[in-house]
Each structure stands twice: as structure tokens, then as C-alpha cells.
Amino acid sequence: MNPDQKHPEYDEFSKVWKRCRDAATGQRAIHKGGEEYLPKLEGQSTDEYDKYRSRALYYNATGRTVEGMKGLVFRKKPVLVTPEMMKPWLEDITMTGISFNGLAKKNLEEVMKVGRYGLLVDYPLAPQLVEGASLTINDAAKMDIRPYIAGYTAENILNWILERVGSKTILTNVFLNEPVLNTAYKKQIRQLTLQNGYYQQFVWASGDKGSWELIQTVTPFMNGKALDWIPFWFSAAEESDGSVQNPPIEDMVYVNISHYQNSADLENGAHVSGLPTPYITGIDASDTPKLALGTGTSWQLPNVDSKVGFVHVGADGFATLEKLMDRKENMLAALGARMIAPEKKAAEAAETAGIRRGGENSVLGDIAGTVEMSLQQALAFMAEWGGAKGDVRFEINKDFLPMPMDAASLTAWVKAWQSGAVSEETFFEALQAGEVVGETLTFEDEQERKADSPPPLGTMTNDTE
Known part of the structure; x- marks a missing residue:
């Protein structure tokens, strides 16, 4: 098998990924796509088509949805607990200048756009030591040799093989396209594989003739032992089982491009x-x-x-096109682009709003859950491999829509606290959950603020009498 041989699902979805990326990028990418997104009219010359395309306006509801959904997930800071030793690593988790928070956002965005992302935990090769010597944790820290996470987009995960071993289905091979480090070659692919039950990496490179050459073989060790599994995780829109899944925004993309084609006809007709x-x-x-x-x-x-x-053209000459565009804007809103949906004029019952929001949040909740799980597992193994002892926990916000505590609930909580039914700390946590108090403020900080504040109105007495 050649290193660049692609998985059948890759070939099936590669065009879908490109379409989703272009749609989320916006007008520049859609215009550049030319006839792929806007077919020529019959008899149009190249010059006429260029003018026809230049008048078309791409209404980027897809890109706004991706950014909006990412904003909903990260509107609250994720919970991140790591050993003290790992905290400096989080500032450059990839060893390319990207923080862990940045990697988490990138991961979520990729899954939103194309439904797929990959995470590899790797360890840089240690320098050659005197025979019989070993690299201690302190030595590694001094030389900044420690585990890191490398992220791979869907297009760079070329092939993958899962096999049944005993009672488990495990990943036995992954082929990853990478930037070329040696200028003597044009392409480079890293193969992660299980050979005789042990994890190894084969680095393949290709030159002008197109033939592949094995240029490096690496056997990663942890605590002096070779690994018996591949530390690579898939992030997906649903189950992270390695299969390629439909991009969450795919349906929006088709409607958005159709809306763009209507815009081309409308703008061209209005111009002529x-x-x-x-x-x-x-x-x-x-x-x-x-x-x-x-x-x-x-x-x-x-x-x-x-x-x-x-x-x-008569007054109704373009009415059909305008109605089609209006209809598709509503379809885009229904498919997830809430930021472009028209505001409801009538009041909406609280129960109806809750059901509607719950349905919209379910897809985003699934995505946030799978991203959270893959990052949590990668981070935990990174800590284990680097010798960082302690709890590792990562939780992404899943309370997507702000629901501030209403006046009736606030009154009820105040009464419960005043009557002694709940502690002051529980009351404070309720205020935080209801977004009355900021999420970054601790109970101890609030107590200090109270101590530094003047007495409440009505509590001061006149001591001169």
C-alpha cells in the first residue's frame, strides 16, 4: 500500500469538505470557485460570465453560523485542571505557538465546518546521550523536551485502518500528510502504525519522480517501554469512532450557495x-x-x-427571485443561523422557547461533547507521558444561551437564604448560575468585596442620641 493511498471515505467527502470550507470563508472563496458554484448561462462568453459573477452577492450565513456557534460554546471559560508542571505547556500546547485554548477553538471550528479533526500526542526525540544514560524529567524540562499535541485537519488525515483485536476494535494505521521539512522532497507523510503489537512512526517522503522513500523510523517509548496503542484521537460531530460523518453545516451550505445563484440572476437582471x-x-x-x-x-x-x-421590466419582474431569496434566508435561519433570523414579533411562551432552544442546542451539545472528550483524553495522556502527576480535567461550556435569573427566582433565593434554608455560599453559587454574579468571581473574593463596602442603607444607627 502506497503511503498516499486514500481511504474510500476520504475520496467521497473531499469535495464536500472543500464546499463547506469555501461557504464558511465567504464571497472571496465562492467567487474564486467560479462555475463550481455559479454555472454559466447558456451562450455566455468568458467576459460576460466574469461580469455576471462579479455582480453576485454571497450572503455568508454559513460563516456567521460557525462563528456564532463557536462564540456560544466559548462564551464561558472552559474548566481546565492540570498538574502544576503542565501549566507552562498549555501556553504552547503544539510547540508551534498555539495555546491549549486556541487548539480547543480550532478543534471545535473544524468539526463544525467539516465534521472531523485529529489529535496526535507526540514526544520530540531526545538528544543522543552517553551509552547507558537516560534522560531524567529535570533534564527534559531544562531542554524543553516534553509531550505536545499536533492537530490534523480532515484533508490531512489521508487514510486510517481499524481492526478487531480480541474484544476491541482498535486503530492500527493512520497516514497523515505533513509539511515537508527536507527541501529535497516535495511531499511528506507520517504513518502511525502498530507493528507486532508495538507503536511505531514511519516518515515517508516523495521527490520529483513520485516514488516514496522511507526516511525515518521512530519507536516512541514511555517509561522505557514501547506503547501498544496509537495515541491518536478523532474529533467528530457525533461518535468519535474514526468514520467520516456529514459536516454539521452541510445542509446550510447547499441552501447558501443556491441563494447566491439567485442573487446572481437578480443582480444581473437588475443591471441589464x-x-x-x-x-x-x-x-x-x-x-x-x-x-x-x-x-x-x-x-x-x-x-x-x-x-x-x-x-x-415591470414592477413584478423580479418578484419571484426575491421571494426565493427570502425563503432561503428563512431556511438558513431554521437550519441554525439564528443570528440572521428575523425577530419574532409575537411574545413566545417560556415553555415553547425552552423546547426550541433545547432542540437547537442538542447538535451543538453533541459537537462540544465529542471535542471535549478527545481533548480531555489527549491532555490526560500527555500528562502521563510527561510525568506530570495530578488530576487532569477539561470541560467545555454547554450552557449556550444566557438565561439570567428572573426577578421571581431571585426573590425566592433571597428568602431561602434569609430564612437559613440555604447557606450563603450556596446562595452565591445560585447567583453565579443565574448570571447575576460573574463566573470568574470566587466566593472568597465576594466576601472581601462585602467587607470593603459601606454598610447597606437602613443599617446605620445614630449613636449621638
Whole structure:
């Protein structure tokens, strides 16, 4: 098997990934796609088509949805607990300048766009040591040799093989496209594989002739022992089982591109019909000199029965196109782009709003859950491999829509606290959950604020009497 051989699901979905990425990027990418997104009209020349395409407006509901959903997930800071030793690693989790928070956002965005992302936990090769010597944790810290997480987009995960071993289905091979480090080659692929039950990495490179050459073999060790599994995790829209899944925004993409095509027809029609286009009847064109338009110009026609006028489109000429575009904007809103949906004029019952929001949040909740799980597992193994002892926990916010505590609930909580039914700390936690108090404020900080504040109104007495 050649290193660049692609999985059948890769070939099936690669065009879908490109379409989703272009749709989320916006007008520049859609225009660049040319006839892939906007077919030529019959008989159009290249120049006419370029003008036709340039007038089309791409209404980027897809990109706004991806950014909006990412904003909902990260509107609250994720919970991240790691050993003290790992905290400096989080500032550059990839060893390429990307923080763990940045990697988490990238992971979520990729799953939103194309439904797939990969995480590899790796360890840099240690420098050659004197025979019999080993690298201690302190030595590794001094040389900044420690585990890191490398992220791979869907397009760079070329192939993967899962096999049944005993009672488990495990990953036995992954082929990853990577930037070329040696300028003597044009392509580089890293193969993660289980050979005789042990994890190894094979680095393949290809030159001008296109043949593949094995340029590096690495056997990672942890605590002096080779690993018996591949530390690679898939993030997906649903189950992270390695299979390629439909991108969450795919349905929106098709509607968005169709809306773009309607825009091209509408803008082109409005441009053509908006220009003054005269017509004359009752004359022989071959006997008529070229006629000019403009102030101070008149036409002397030989036939008194000739008719002159301007072609124009009636008031309802583009109504169908406009209705189609309005309908598709509503479809985009229904598919997830809430930020472009028109505000409801009528009041919505609380129960109805809760059901509607719960349904919309379920897809995003699934995505956040799988991203959280893959990052949590990668982070925990990174800690174990690097010798960082202690709890590792990562939780992404799943309370997507702000639901501030209403006046009735606040009154009830105050009464419960005043009557001694709940502690002051529980009352504070309720205020935090209801977004009355900021999420970053601790109970101890609030106690200090209270101590530094002046007495409440009505509690001061007159000691001079």
C-alpha cells in the first residue's frame, strides 16, 4: 500500500469538505470557485460570465453560523485542571505557538465546518546521550523536551485502518500528510502504525519522480517501554469512532450557495434592465444611420408610423427571485443561523422557547461533547507521558444561551437564604448560575468585596442620641 493511498471515505467527502470550507470563508472563496458554484448561462462568453459573477452577492450565513456557534460554546471559560508542571505547556500546547485554548477553538471550528479533526500526542526525540544514560524529567524540562499535541485537519488525515483485536476494535494505521521539512522532497507523510503489537512512526517522503522513500523510523517509548496503542484521537460531530460523518453545516451550505445563484440572476437582471435600452419599430435598420442618445439630440425618422420607446421590466419582474431569496434566508435561519433570523414579533411562551432552544442546542451539545472528550483524553495522556502527576480535567461550556435569573427566582433565593434554608455560599453559587454574579468571581473574593463596602442603607444607627 502506497503511503498516499486514500481511504474510500476520504475520496467521497473531499469535495464536500472543500464546499463547506469555501461557504464558511465567504464571497472571496465562492467567487474564486467560479462555475463550481455559479454555472454559466447558456451562450455566455468568458467576459460576460466574469461580469455576471462579479455582480453576485454571497450572503455568508454559513460563516456567521460557525462563528456564532463557536462564540456560544466559548462564551464561558472552559474548566481546565492540570498538574502544576503542565501549566507552562498549555501556553504552547503544539510547540508551534498555539495555546491549549486556541487548539480547543480550532478543534471545535473544524468539526463544525467539516465534521472531523485529529489529535496526535507526540514526544520530540531526545538528544543522543552517553551509552547507558537516560534522560531524567529535570533534564527534559531544562531542554524543553516534553509531550505536545499536533492537530490534523480532515484533508490531512489521508487514510486510517481499524481492526478487531480480541474484544476491541482498535486503530492500527493512520497516514497523515505533513509539511515537508527536507527541501529535497516535495511531499511528506507520517504513518502511525502498530507493528507486532508495538507503536511505531514511519516518515515517508516523495521527490520529483513520485516514488516514496522511507526516511525515518521512530519507536516512541514511555517509561522505557514501547506503547501498544496509537495515541491518536478523532474529533467528530457525533461518535468519535474514526468514520467520516456529514459536516454539521452541510445542509446550510447547499441552501447558501443556491441563494447566491439567485442573487446572481437578480443582480444581473437588475443591471441589464436598469440601463436605458431604446427600441424603434417601422424602419429599415440598413437605411438608418447610427442614432445617438443625449441632451440636445433628436431622431428624424422617415416613417411616420414608427414607434420609439425604452425597454423596461415591470414592477413584478423580479418578484419571484426575491421571494426565493427570502425563503432561503428563512431556511438558513431554521437550519441554525439564528443570528440572521428575523425577530419574532409575537411574545413566545417560556415553555415553547425552552423546547426550541433545547432542540437547537442538542447538535451543538453533541459537537462540544465529542471535542471535549478527545481533548480531555489527549491532555490526560500527555500528562502521563510527561510525568506530570495530578488530576487532569477539561470541560467545555454547554450552557449556550444566557438565561439570567428572573426577578421571581431571585426573590425566592433571597428568602431561602434569609430564612437559613440555604447557606450563603450556596446562595452565591445560585447567583453565579443565574448570571447575576460573574463566573470568574470566587466566593472568597465576594466576601472581601462585602467587607470593603459601606454598610447597606437602613443599617446605620445614630449613636449621638
